[in-house]
Amino acid sequence: xxxxxxxxxxxxxxxxxxxxxxxxxxxxxxxxxxxxxxxxxxxxxxxxxxxxxxxxxxxxxxxxxxxxxxxxxxxxxxxxxxxxxxxxxxxxxxxxxxxxxxxxxxxxxxxxxxxxxxxxxxxxxxxxxxxxxxxxxxxxxxxxxxxxxxxxxxxxxxxxxxxxxxxxxxxxxxxxxxxxxxxxxxxxxxxxxxxxxxxxxxxxxxxxxxxxxxxxxxxxxxxxxxxxxxxxxxxxxxxxxxxxxxxxxxxxxxxxxxxxxxxxxxxxxxxxxxxxxxxxxxxxxxxx
Amino acid sequence: xxxxxxxxxxxxxxxxxxxxxxxxxxxxxxxxxxxxxxxxxxxxxxxxxxxxxxxxxxxxxxxxxxxxxxxxxxxxxxxxxxxxxxxxxxxxxxxxxxxxxxxxxxxxxxxxxxxxxxxxxxxxxxxxxxxxxxxxxxxxxxxxxxxxxxxxxxxxxxxxxxxxxxxxxxxxxxxxxxxxxxxxxxxxxxxxxxxxxxxxxxxxxxxxxxxxxxxxxxxxxxxxxxxxxxxxxxxxxxxxxxxxxxxxxxxxxxxxxxxxxxxxxxxxxxxxxxxxxxxxxxxxxxxxxxxxxxxxxxxxxxxxxxxxxxxxxxxxxxx
Ligand SMILES: Cc1ncc(C[n+]2csc(CCOP(=O)(O)OP(=O)(O)O)c2C)c(N)n1
Ligand SMILES: [Mg+2]
Numbered sequence: 364x365x366x367x368x369x370x371x372x373x374x375x376x377x378x379x380x381x382x383x384x385x386x387x388x389x390x391x392x393x394x395x396x397x398x399x400x401x402x403x404x405x406x407x408x409x410x411x412x413x414x415x416x417x418x419x420x421x422x423x424x425x426x427x428x429x430x431x432x433x434x435x436x437x438x439x440x441x442x443x444x445x446x447x448x449x450x451x452x453x454x455x456x457x458x459x460x461x462x463x464x465x466x467x468x469x470x471x472x473x474x475x476x477x478x479x480x481x482x483x484x485x486x487x488x489x490x491x492x493x494x495x496x497x498x499x500x501x502x503x504x505x506x507x508x509x510x511x512x513x514x515x516x517x518x519x520x521x522x523x524x525x526x527x528x529x530x531x532x533x534x535x536x537x538x539x540x541x542x543x544x545x546x547x548x549x550x551x552x553x554x555x556x557x558x559x560x561x562x563x564x565x566x567x568x569x570x571x572x573x574x575x576x577x578x579x580x581x582x583x584x585x586x587x588x589x590x591x592x593x594x595x596x597x598x599x600x601x602x603x604x605x606x607x608x609x610x611x612x613x614x615x616x617x618x619x620x621x622x623x624x625x626x627x628x629x630x631x632x633x634x635x636x637x638x639x640x641x642x643x644x645x646x647x648x649x650x651x
Numbered sequence: 652x653x654x655x656x657x658x659x660x661x662x663x664x665x666x667x668x669x670x671x672x673x674x675x676x677x678x679x680x681x682x683x684x685x686x687x688x689x690x691x692x693x694x695x696x697x698x699x700x701x702x703x704x705x706x707x708x709x710x711x712x713x714x715x716x717x718x719x720x721x722x723x724x725x726x727x728x729x730x731x732x733x734x735x736x737x738x739x740x741x742x743x744x745x746x747x748x749x750x751x752x753x754x755x756x757x758x759x760x761x762x763x764x765x766x767x768x769x770x771x772x773x774x775x776x777x778x779x780x781x782x783x784x785x786x787x788x789x790x791x792x793x794x795x796x797x798x799x800x801x802x803x804x805x806x807x808x809x810x811x812x813x814x815x816x817x818x819x820x821x822x823x824x825x826x827x828x829x830x831x832x833x834x835x836x837x838x839x840x841x842x843x844x845x846x847x848x849x850x851x852x853x854x855x856x857x858x859x860x861x862x863x864x865x866x867x868x869x870x871x872x873x874x875x876x877x878x879x880x881x882x883x884x885x886x887x888x889x890x891x892x893x894x895x896x897x898x899x900x901x902x903x904x905x906x907x908x909x910x911x912x913x914x915x916x917x918x919x920x921x922x923x924x925x926x927x928x929x930x931x932x933x934x935x936x937x938x939x940x941x942x943x944x945x946x947x948x949x950x951x952x953x954x955x956x957x958x959x960x961x962x963x964x965x966x967x968x969x970x
Contacts, residue, residue, distance in 0.1 A: 430726065477724070477753050485724060486753040492717040492745055499721020499729075502706065506682065507725070526745075529714030537706070 367580070367590040373651075379585045380648055382452060383413040387614045388641045389448035389461050395634040397465035400473070403624040405445035407549045407582065407609040408516055412449040414588040415514055424454040427481045433511050434484045434500050438493030439518035439547065440474040441626070447471055447480065455482035491524030493517075494544070498534045501542035501602075512596070516545045520552025522563035528573065534602040535574030543595040544575075544604040547582065549611035551622045570604045582607030615640060660798075661823040664855075665762040667798035668819050669693025671805035672730060672760075673700045678809065682722050684731040686712045691821075692732040692762045712737045716745035716757070723755040728809055735761035735818060739780035743787075750814045751787040758808045758815045759784075764794075765906035766939035766947050767822040767856060776939035782911015784816045785884045791837070792884040794818040794905075794913075796858035799828035800881055803835030811837060820906075822944050824856045840887040846876035849962050850894035853904035854880045854913045857932070857953065861904050864958035875962065886916050888924070895925040900965040902930045904958050906948075909933040928968035930961040 371379075386409050394400035416422070420433040437446045444464065451458040463469035470479040474488030484500070487493035497515035504511050521527060534542055546566060554560050563569070567577050576598045580587040588607070595603035611625070612618030615637040629637055672683060673696045681701075687710045689695040698705035708715040712733050719731040731738075738746075738761040750757045761780060768776045785792050793808065793815060795801040801819065808815040827843075840852070844865050853861035858879045865877045876898055880887060895901060901921060903914035914931035921929055934951050948954055 436721075485721065486748070489744060489748040491713070492720075492749045495714045495717030495745075496721035496724065496749060498714070499718035499723070500725055501721075502718065503682075503722045503725035503727055506704070506727075526711075526713045526717070529709075529711035530718070532711065533708060533714055533718065536709075 367584070367587040369586040369590040371586055376585060377648055377651065379413055379417070381645065382417055383409050384614070384641050384645050386413060386445065386448040386452060388638060389451065389458065390444040391615065391629065391634060391637045391641070393444040393448065393461050393464040394628045396462040398628050399465060400444055400628060401441040401626045402444065402618060402629070403551070403611040403621070404439060404518060404547065404549065405442040406613045406615060406618065407611045408442055408547045409445050409613065410583045410585065411516065411545050411547070411588055411607060412445055414585055414592070416449050416453050418589060419592050420514065421511065427455060431509060431511055434497070434513045436485045436493045436497040436500070436513070436515040437475055437487055438497070438515050439490065439521050440487030440493060443473065443475050446475055446483070450480070450482040453482070490518070490521040491526035494527055495530040497542060498530050498539065501534065501539040502537060504541050505537070505539065513542045514545070515542070516547060518552070519546060519548045519550065519557050519563060519566065520560070522566065523561045531570065531573040531575065538600050539602045540599050542602040543592065544602065546604055546606045547609050548606050549609040551611045551625065553622070553625050555622050567606055574601055576601050576603040577606060578603060579606045579608065582609030583613055659825040661825050662798035663821060663823045664795050664798065664801045664819040665693045665821060667801035668760055668762065668805060668817065669696030671802045672697035675806055675809055676701050678728065680726060680728045681809065682706065682727045682729050684708050684715050684719055684729060686710055686715050686733040686737070688733055692760060694730070694732045694760070712742045713745050716742040717749040719757040720749035720753065720755045723757050728756050728758070730758045730760050732760035732762065734775060735764035735777035735780045736775055739777055739783050743783055746784065747787050751789045754789045754813050756812060756814070758817060760817050760819060762819040763821045764818045765820060765855070766934065766951055767820055767906060767944040769822070769944040769947065770941050772941035773938040778908040778934050778939060779911070780818060781883055781905070781907050781913060782915065785911065785916065789814060790884065791815045791882065792818065793882050794855040795881050796855060796879055797824055797827045799826060799830050799833050800835065803833060804881060807835055807837045818855060820856055822856065825859050827859055827862065835881070838882045838885045838887060840890045841879040841881070842876065843879055844875065844877040846874040847898055848874045849900045849902065849966055850876040850878060850898045851902045851904060851958055851962065852878045852880055852891065852894070852913070852917055854883060855906055857904040857906055860953065860955045861958055863955035864962070867955060867959050868962060873962065880913060883913055883916055886920060888920050891917055891920045892924045895921050895927045899969045900928045902932060902958060902961045902965050904932040906953055907934060909935055928965045930965040932957050932961050
């Protein structure tokens with residue numbers, strides 16, 4: 364893992380932890396109320412989303428379509444619960460909408476829909492396509508000589524899609540240094556371990572061979588995430604992928620590293636345990 | 652229509668497409684993508700004039716379609732080109748999820764549609780594309796008949812805010828229309844000849860065959876109405892219902908599979924609004940094959956003579 368140069372003061376670190384834990388609670392509630400959805404991968408990418416939206420990205424909640432904004436594409440669109448919770452906490456829409464996720468009278472579609480949800484920059488859900496779309500956005504930024512940055516988040520199972528490698532080639536070919544990808548490297552997909560189902564490894568070497576700058580970090584370490592993003596911004600002439608070593612289900616003990624929690628909703632009892640664990644974490648933060 | 656006495660010029664609609672992209676390409680929002688076929692799709696005509704807004708995406712069509720979506724989400728009007736068989740079928744799901752669902756401003760310039768591709772054979776002859784793309788919500792489907800219509804279709808596609816599939820051909824085809832008095836309206840058919848006994852509704856290069864069939868029928872005392880439907884979706888319901896009411900029988904003509912294409916689209920309108928017999932001139936649910944375009948068109952039943960035969964069958968069924 365690459366060393367981080369960023370050291371956050373205690374208050375800032377506490378703030379990130381609080382926001383991320385609140386987002387994790389929303390994720391559990393969304394999926395519980397919908398009685399369907401994807402908690403595992405949502406929990407594994409929460410800390411990355413927290414840093415992007417509460418530290419890094421230039422966005423305006425009052426003007427979601429602002430042409431000069433930074434863009435974010437959730438290429439692993441099944442993790443919509445994490446994105447929606449983050450957008451709501453940021454202020455794009457009221458958090459009261461979150462429990463209505465996936466219901467017929469809500470704009471919160473099962474997978475991100477840019478025409479329905481304020482703050483969503485690209486409709487995704489079909490794995491592989493969002494990554495290509497982020498390449499298009501970065502290309503548009505270069506054409507228009509704009510300084511906005513494009514962020515995209517991929518799953519490690521998603522890497523099995525051929526389109527991912529087409530997009531990787533294109534991003535390096537067109538020297539898209541305004542594009543930063545995150546790989547949520549949690550080691551799991553639906554049917555089990557990525558290395559058992561269809562291994563995309565070694566991912567660092569693959570992206571390097573495709574012409575990308577690579578940085579390896581701990582996906583749950585805010586200092587490392589911040590540091591990696593700033594390093595990526597200083598790399599010229601090639602895109603960067605931040606390979607984030609993560610724990611699927613992070614933050615809820617019984618969901619951690621369990622492939623079964625990829626796309627299963629907790630029942631009432633499980634929901635209560637999960638919320639209690641996250642509340643306990645929040646309470647501990649207060650007395651720290 | 653063009654004057655009969657002048658020598659008919661022949662231009663492929665893909666050629667006209669490339670020319671139109673170059674002609675209207677001054678609009679800074681326009682970006683053109685291709686997948687290593689720019690010499691065939693003729694997007695290289697645009698590339699020569701505006702190299703800074705042309706991107707070769709390599710032999711990676713799926714990526715090209717979703718990249719187009721990303722560009723469009725940033726305000727670009729994107730033309731993405733490859734052969735129709737790859738555009739409509741290999742990247743069908745990218746068109747659906749990255750372009751159709753978010754209703755992004757991507758224009759798919761799908762060339763080499765139909766069996767008139769010729770020698771390359773079935774692997775390169777899209778016969779399913781109209782039906783496939785037509786069934787995706789938010790998509791507009793245009794299949795121009797000649798170079799003049801193609802030029803106007805490209806212009807209309809640029810002006811239309813939303814995804815468009817442009818079905819274009821490889822083969823040189825006669826220029827039917829006269830630029831000076833041609834008018835293109837998205838979603839509106841064009842009556843090329845008035846008639847009261849039967850209506851022939853054609854699209855793409857079959858429009859030329861329909862016009863020929865109209866003359867042959869007239870010689871036999873059958874007064875046919877000939878309609879050019881360049882926009883297959885949204886289709887001109889009003890014009891089709893009017894033709895059903897006034898002529899009582901319809902024959903459709905297209906260079907594509909009988910299932911899902913223009914014929915189906917017309918039959919849907921007729922069945923629901925004013926049932927009259929409808930007969931199809933189309934590919935009868937088979938793949939194409941290698942050969943010169945003209946004999947292929949004959950073997951697959953896509954000529955003026957085939958239209959005439961179907962007209963007679965349809966008229967026999969009239970009440
Ligand atoms: C093209 C496509 N194929 C299949 C699916 C169904 N699917 C949803 S999530 C998933 C597994 C994704 O695993 P990974 O990318 O590792 O995501 P994470 O572990 O971060 O949840 C699959 C196969 C899909 N959404 N899109
Ligand atoms: Mg995974």
